Amino acid sequence: MNEQQIPGTTLGVVAHGAGDLRVEPVPVPAPGPGDAVVEIAYGGVCGSDLHYWRHGAAGESILRNPMVLGHEVVGTVVRAAADGTGPAAGTPVAVHPATPGPGDGARYPADRPNLSPGCTYLGSAARVPHTDGAFARLAVLPARMLRALPDGLALRDAALVEPASVAWHAVGRAGEVRGRRALVVGSGPIGALTVAVLRRAGAAEIVAVDLHDLPLRIAREAGATRTVDARDADAIAAVEADVAFETSGNPLGLGSAIRGTARGGRVVMVGLLPTGDQPVPVSLAITRELELVGSFRFNDEIDEVVAALGDGSLVVDPIVTHEFDAADALAAFETATDAATSGKVLLRFS
Known part of the structure; x- marks a missing residue:
């Protein structure tokens, strides 16, 4: 595709409401001076995409208007930004989907823009108007997002x-x-990727937990030295980890992470739990002097990830289990809802 072939509309994956996912034409916006046009090759189906489709909301982000989904995307630049910023046409790119912003002026550390109160994310209904995602054959994106x-x-x-x-x-x-x-x-996709990053970072032992056989197998292939059934509370407690990662987004999972962490250890909370109070064994965290640490999205780590994938030191091959043409997005989403039979599900756009 060259610059003269960029059409006014393109095929996109749009959530219209709970249970209403459509593959339909969407406009290709006119690029601003700092925008590039990217031909999307693949998009990964994320838990937030599934929530918008199934429930019409992801946490407190409520779908009020139709929205193009998708923030895990890669592709090729077909028109570079007119102001000369960003990659040239023909460059394959990954996308950093965040746009930090001051929002209501609430305080946050300046070196952690992922915590900025006005931060927007591709394919997010957190604000009105919503921020359309990039599950489309063509996406107009700020050049600063491209890697x-x-x-x-x-x-x-x-x-x-x-x-x-x-x-x-x-x-x-x-x-x-x-x-x-x-x-x-x-041991879903984020858990398995955490295992892979831990292996690259030199963790001596990596114990992965899940309810299902497939994610446990994927975790082993990604670098877990041992796996445990999530229903085996005694085996989890016996791990006595120096550091634990809760990636399931379930209060029972957070309870397991606390119980499986040794005295003086740290629990990193990655999975987004439901809004409101959660029933977790905080008293145990107190008496063990555990550090409970939140982890939300990312900042410039994307540059290190791109380099690690490029040099082969970060192994992620086992984590993708399914690939669908974008026209079959509904089947892809249905597959991705079943953690027992799927890992990361990709949509293929071009």
């Missing part, structure tokens, strides 16, 4: 850059992990 991919890194492999960056940020929140024992509760 050129190294030679030899296939776009399909690069499709995991965004969720791998979430895992990389989480491992960073844990502190030094080299030579230590780690527990990962929840």
